[in-house]
Amino acid sequence: MLEVRDLHVEFRTRDGVAKAVNGVSCSVDAGETLAVLGESGSGKSVTAQAVMGILDSPPGRVTGGQVLFRGQDLLTMGAEHRRRLRGDRLAMIFQDALSALNPVLTVGAQLAEMYEVHQGMTRRDARARAVALMDRVRIPAAKDRAGDYPHQFSGGMRQRIMIAMALALEPDLIIADEPTTALDVTVQAQVMDLLAELQREFTMGLILITHDLGVVADVADRIAVMYAGRVVENAPVRDLYAAPAHPYTQGLLESVPRLDRKGRELHAIKGLPPSLVDIPPGCPFHPRCPRARDVCRTDRPPLFPVAPGRSSACHFWQETLDAGRGGS
Ligand code: SF4
Ligand code: MG
Secondary structure (H helix, E strand, O other): OOEEEEEEEEEEOOOHHHHHHHHEEEEOOOOOOEEEOOOOOOOHHHHHHHHHHOOOOOOOOOEEEEEEEEEEEOOOOOOOHHHHHHHHOOEEEEEHHHHHHHOOOOOHHHHHHHHHHHOOOOHHHHHHHHHHHHHHOOOOOHHHHHHOOHHHHHHHHHHHHHHOOOOOOOOOOOEEEEOOOOOOHHHHHHHHHHHHHHHOOOOOOOEEEOHHHHHHHHOOOOEEEEEEEEEEEEEEHHHHHOOOOOHHHHHHHOOOOHHHHHOOOOOOOOOOOOOHHHOOOOOOHHHHHOOHHHHHHHHHOEEEEEOOOOEEEOOHHHHHHHHHOOOO
């Protein structure tokens, strides 16, 4: 349904040109959840913004690639057509609901407006739909609360309202950028469960952008791991958890607590992600990689096919995979 091909995005910064996205390819089918995982600065949010056409914080620009939505390139189609698709068929959920919602409109009015503007409903019908939707995302006493303003809701409830806004027009695809990061842990789980449930119910595609591997295990079908503006591993979630095929993924897995590997020590990945103005030659992960060898410092690894539906941008993906299977 959505296919990103060889996307490149650059930003001009004080220190030079930041290569935020360097040839990202990924796809998501109807009814599928793709998690895009990476540290901050890995290019995951910028990729999403390029897809949604909201790379507005100038001077970021797409310098190459395609974003195909049902076979049509969002980057080159006419502005009106693109605006309509992005309004009705694609929706986005942000980390910070408070700044994404209109502070001076009640949440009921904001939701109702979607139905009035996009579906030509009467105000009365639109209001009724808005309340039904608030109820569907489990906002208690939805009818009464429709008259409240965004700041009158808790963080978790506001995020439910964001989900309702995104769902209102029954889009084909939702992109959720760190939708639960600002919430405390129990509320995070509730909101994530709700999102997963609605995604199944509406058979939407969902792209879930997160830095938190713990969040994605239960909800994602596939994971694309990003590093320095590239996808370094792309795999079905179960395969990736069973044995990562990239040392960076392996490092991420070793740094989160896992129920199935109780008693193991947690190791944070040493060092910091590179500056996007000055990405290391060869494999961008080599300065931090415990498996790095000479070839890694000179030759940039392409995405090697590892198995059907699985790829890794590591020269030594096979030994990484074997080590993971052997439990080391
Ligand atoms: Fe590590 Fe080399 Fe693989 Fe890069 S290519 S992840 S440096 S082993
Ligand atoms: Mg981000």
